[in-house]
Amino acid sequence: SSSSSSVASDDVSSEFTEDKFLNDLQRMWENDPTVTRLVADGSFACIQDMTDDGWEQFGRDVSNSNHLDDLQFTQCLDDHNMSFLFRGLTRSSSIETFSAAGNEFGFNGVQSMVPFLQNANNLVDLDINYNDITSEGFNLLFRALRDSPIKGLHACHCGLDSIKIDDAYVPNNLLSLFLFGNNIKADGCRQIAKLLQREHATLEQLLLGHNKIDDEGISIIANALRTNTSLTMMNLNKNERITIEGMKLLLKLLNDISSIKATLQSNHTLHSMSFPESFESAPMFETEIVREIKQIFRMNEYPWNNPNRTGKRKVILTQLDSKKRAKMCGLQGLGDDTKSPYTELGPLLLPEALEIVGKRHGLSEFYESFRVRVADLWTTVNRKKVVQQRRDEISKQTEALAKEKKELDTELELIEQDEMDNMR
Numbered sequence: 001s002s003s004s005s006s007v008a009s010d011d012v013s014s015e016f017t018e019d020k021f022l023n024d025l026q027r028m029w030e031n032d033p034t035v036t037r038l039v040a041d042g043s044f045a046c047i048q049d050m051t052d053d054g055w056e057q058f059g060r061d062v063s064n065s066n067h068l069d070d071l072q073f074t075q076c077l078d079d080h081n082m083s084f085l086f087r088g089l090t091r092s093s094s095i096e097t098f099s100a101a102g103n104e105f106g107f108n109g110v111q112s113m114v115p116f117l118q119n120a121n122n123l124v125d126l127d128i129n130y131n132d133i134t135s136e137g138f139n140l141l142f143r144a145l146r147d148s149p150i151k152g153l154h155a156c157h158c159g160l161d162s163i164k165i166d167d168a169y170v171p172n173n174l175l176s177l178f179l180f181g182n183n184i185k186a187d188g189c190r191q192i193a194k195l196l197q198r199e200h201a202t203l204e205q206l207l208l209g210h211n212k213i214d215d216e217g218i219s220i221i222a223n224a225l226r227t228n229t230s231l232t233m234m235n236l237n238k239n240e241r242i243t244i245e246g247m248k249l250l251l252k253l254l255n256d257i258s259s260i261k262a263t264l265q266s267n268h269t270l271h272s273m274s275f276p277e278s279f280e281s282a283p284m285f286e287t288e289i290v291r292e293i294k295q296i297f298r299m300n301e302y303p304w305n306n307p308n309r310t311g312k313r314k315v316i317l318t319q320l321d322s323k324k325r326a327k328m329c330g331l332q333g334l335g336d337d338t339k340s341p342y343t344e345l346g347p348l349l350l351p352e353a354l355e356i357v358g359k360r361h362g363l364s365e366f367y368e369s370f371r372v373r374v375a376d377l378w379t380t381v382n383r384k385k386v387v388q389q390r391r392d393e394i395s396k397q398t399e400a401l402a403k404e405k406k407e408l409d410t411e412l413e414l415i416e417q418d419e420m421d422n423m424r
Contacts, residue, residue, distance in 0.1 A: 018044040025061070033067045042075035052084045059088025062095075069096040069122070077103035079112075086112040091119035101129040101154070110137040117144040127154040129178075134159045143169040150174060156207070157181035165191040170198065176205040180235065184208065189217035193224035201228055207235040209274060214241035215249070222253040229269050229307060237274040247279060247289045248332055254296040255314050257328040263319055268310040271301035289331050 016039040028035045040047055040058075050058070062068060077085070082105050098120070103109075110133050117123070126145075133141070138160050145153070146169040153174060160182035177195070184192075188211075195203050213236065225231060236242065254270065256262035279290050299310055299317070318324050329335065 015039075016041065018046060022046060025058075028065050028068055029061050031064075031066060035065075036067055037070040037072075038062070038068055039072045039074070040076055044076075047076045050081070052081070055081045055084040056088040059085040059090075061088070063089045063091055065092075066094055068092075069094050070099075071095055071097070072099040073103060074099075075102055075104075077105050077109065079105050079108040082109040082112045086116050090115045091121075092116065092123070093121055095120055096122050097125045097127075098123060099125075099127040100131065101127045103131050106132050107134055107137040107140070109133070110141050114140065114144045117141070117148060120148065122149065124149055124173075125152040125154075126150060127152075128158065129154050129156040130158070132159040135162050135164075139164045142171075145171045145174075148173075152176040152178075154178040155182075160184060160188070162188045163191050165194045167194060167198070170195065172200075172202065174202055176207075177203060178205075178207040179211070180207045181210040184211040184213060184217075186214065186216040186220060189213060189220040193220050196221070196224040196228045196231060201230045203231055205233045206231060209235040209237035209239065211239055212241060213239040215243055215246035218242055218246035218249050222249045225253055225267050225270060226265070228267070231270055233272040234270065235274040236276060239276050240278055242276050244286050244289070247275075247286065247293070251289055251293055251296075251328075252332050254293060254300070255318060255328065257318060257325060257332055258334060260315055260319050263314050264311040266311065266314065268300055268307035268314075271297045273297065292328070292331060 018041075021038070021040060021044055024035050024038055028038060042048070062071060077100055109131070110128075117126075128141070133155070138155055138158060141155075142153075142163070143166065148171055150171045151173050153171075153176065156178050157180070160179065162184065163179075174195075177192075182188075189208075192206070192208075195201065217239075218236075221234075250273075253267050256266045273293070275290055275293075279286055296314070299313055302310060302313070318328055
């Protein structure tokens with residue numbers, strides 16, 4: 001992490017010198033509209049020598065700016081000077097991007113930031129990577145952003161063991177959550193699932209690489225994604241506790257082959273994922289699962305932006321291709337499932353399905369499907385006719401019984417009349 005921060009600092013230093021910083025600071029104080037970006041680097045002598053009062057005044061000047069939209073601090077913040085910086089920087093009407101990656105603050109530094117975060121009306125991207133804020137600091141930060149317009153939150157390598165998501169304190173515009181390089185386990189996944197299961201979920205990117213997620217965590221996330229239509233990208237790289245069972249869950253999430261209905265109800269929006277590296281060089285069966293997942297991603301990414309259409313395409317390419325379906329059943333642990341998908345199709349859809357099979361998979365697949373499933377197909381096609389015939393049979397029987405009953409009633413009346421005549 002220190003090397004990454006050093007590289008970032010070198011990149012900044014090559015573009016933003018101390019003289020430029022001091023010049024921009026003076027022009028910002030004058031509310032110069034051309035000063036939209038300010039970078040404070042720990043290598044600057046003026047930053048190293050800044051007093052507590054100087055930090056507070058610096059924060060006040062930034063807060064009063066109407067044009068500054070990008071504020072960056074590199075290797076210069078700690079809990080102490082942040083307490084003074086944010087005495088002055090309590091609000092902003094212009095800052096859109098705030099970066100404090102690669103500094104040395106923790107929970108107390110986050111606590112000092114809270115008033116600013118709650119009153120930064122245009123803040124859309126917050127980067128606090130490589131700061132040991134711990135789980136408590138993240139939870140406080142997340143709650144503070146409840147009413148923020150924040151779209152991107154970067155908290156990688158921040159010492160997070162777990163996180164807590166309160167449904168009442170969720171940023172309503174959050175699109176990207178980067179939590180790479182922490183120690184998140186199944187409990188943390190359970191909290192993240194809350195973001196994915198919200199009625200109006202917004203999260204599109206989720207980076208969970210280099211954590212301690214296992215199959216239980218994958219199960220939790222996969223269950224949450226079954227009804228989620230917002231997430232398009234997820235990173236799970238370097239979570240080496242994920243086994244082949246976890247990968248099966250991800251494959252089933254993307255295309256549940258157990259039935260046509262299950263395929264249609266699978267996830268059709270997630271189209272990018274980084275896997276644990278062990279699966280890229282694993283035995284054939286495991287790499288085959290990864291290969292299938294990547295193929296499904298290409299279907300989900302197909303430029304339709306129409307999940308319903310994507311679901312139908314999956315049915316055509318997998319459910320209606322007997323070889324592909326058998327392969328998917330094996331990969332998902334369903335064994336040699338020979339149940340016909342055609343039994344799920346109504347009589348009106350069946351001809352269209354067979355036509356698609358012929359066009360998409362060739363006549364040989366069409367004939368094979370028809371031959372193997374002929375009993376099911378015959379039952380499906382003739383079901384309506386069978387029901388109609390049975391109804392007609394019952395109607396005829398009912399009419400015959402009614403006629404017979406009427407005749408018996410008449411005969412009974414005659415017998416009763418004869419008995420009355422004899423008594424007289």
